[in-house]
Amino acid sequence: MLGEGIVKGLAETARNFLGSFVDEERLTTVEYPEERLPQAEAARNFPFLIYDGDDAEKGLRCVACQICEKECPPRCIHIEKSKDKKPDYVGKQQFYPAVFDIDVSVCMSCQICVEVCPFEAIRMDTQFELSTDDRFGGLLWTKAELAKTNEYYHSIHPTEAGETDARLDEEKAKVAAKAKPAEAEMQAKA
Amino acid sequence: MTQAPVQQLDQIFVMLKHWLVGYVPAAAQPVVSSLLSVVAILALFPALFAFTTVLERKGLGRMQNRYGPNRVGPFGLLQPLADGIKSLTKEDVVPRTADKAVHFMAPLLLVAASFLAYAVLPVGRNMAAVNLDAGVLYFFAVGAVAELAVFMAGWSSHNKYSLLGAMRAIAQMISYEVPLILSSLAVIMAAGSLSTVEIAGRQAGYSGIWPHWYVLTPWGLAGFLLFMIAATAETNRSPFDLPEGESEIIAGYYTEYSGFKFALFFLGEYLGMFAISGLGITLFLGGWSAPFSFLTWIPSWIWFFAKLLALIAVFIWMRGTLPRLRMDQLMNFAWKFMLPMALLVMVSAGVWRFLPHGVLRWIVCFVMIAVPYVLLGRGLLQGKKIGKRTYRFAE
């Protein structure tokens, strides 16, 4: 009969309406600032720089090779190479970035910088509450703001960080293995 | 002894007005008296509008298992304040090619026309701003001004979407005005008067505990349903909200309105909805009278507003439930279903009037409406596949 469907529909909405007061489970809303969902592991938005140990200057993995600067599609990375060198994670003398800026108002979160970095130095962050009232300075992040610990990296992307660490350990072991025969040779010569 | 304070409470606003009017010289009294009524209407119904917007958003939210607005003030009740400030601070854009004067006047006219309609609504015993002999006629006449405002808005914007939206709105409003007026005609026939005050007064008696509301007769119930359906279409509410359609004509006739003018359209629309609900209450739901004889101690104005809120809730419920119609479905529904049913209701009201009291007229009038309803419904649904939609290409 005409109108049957309307009555059925009205019953359905009435059930939802009343149910939402009785059964909290029905309400799908997450009341954001007070309540938050855990972040997905693959979440990403802007890059940050990893450092090992507690000193951001000393432990920074970036060697200022400037590959990411060249590859970044919107060109939002700005790097100035240092004059002097400091040892990197395997102990080799390397340059380091005197200046490393990312303009996050331009960054498009493409993760290409992460893909191309040969030194596992740059990774994507999950921080998303970034609003600021300074639209120029506030969105231009300097090296100090970008540098974050490896522990932080583990806390946001555990799987990925584990893989990265394994790779670095492998490399360190290789270098150490290479260094040993060289040392032995030196000793033999002497 | 107990009757006196109850009556005083019932008439408290009337007494208040008389007391205030008593302070001005006799010559100015009629003017001041009407001014006071106007001020009351101007204060009360926009406040109700503000309240309804939160209510609507919260109600719709609950129907969709959401909370609805709950941030501004306790339970989100101050949300309209925030909305108002927002719309006031927004830029008021007027298209360069628009007819400036008409563009400016359209929202004002719409709101003014909606306010005018309240003049004849009896919101309580002795509480109509004016008692016109042709109150119902007046109501529909000012209601038609809203259509003019809509077309002014559409035409003056100099935008094809506005114009199309306005034409659509006019087509819809005029089509549904026919069943709207025809179904109220049944009540006018039964009451023998066009005065809203008189019609409400007629329904204030009781048989046993049951009131003499027109909705409690077969033709009255059918008439009320038709009236409310037509009222939904008149006020452009979902499921008849076709004058607005993002995918086809953007926001219809108010595409080119922004800021506070947009808010005025919104206000006008809601005021229209309250007014027409108020008329529905007056015509069918006994106006300000209590639903049972033992509840008459509750002041009449409380009853009117309780009924009004109930109808608003139904409007919100409808909006939360029904998907919108297509334009052709809308027109078919108006002319192929609403119109014949409204005519039948009128005839049935006449039959009711002339048959003697008793079970017989109940049966006759019920059959007169129910049988055509079923047949008409079957005819309309014939050849239509109703059920799960199948797609030819998409799976």
Ligand code: SF4
């Ligand atoms: S994520 Fe993409 S856009 Fe952002 S800094 Fe890296 S390469 Fe540039």
Ligand code: SF4
């Ligand atoms: S972040 Fe990586 S790719 Fe970019 S300069 Fe530093 S080491 Fe090179």
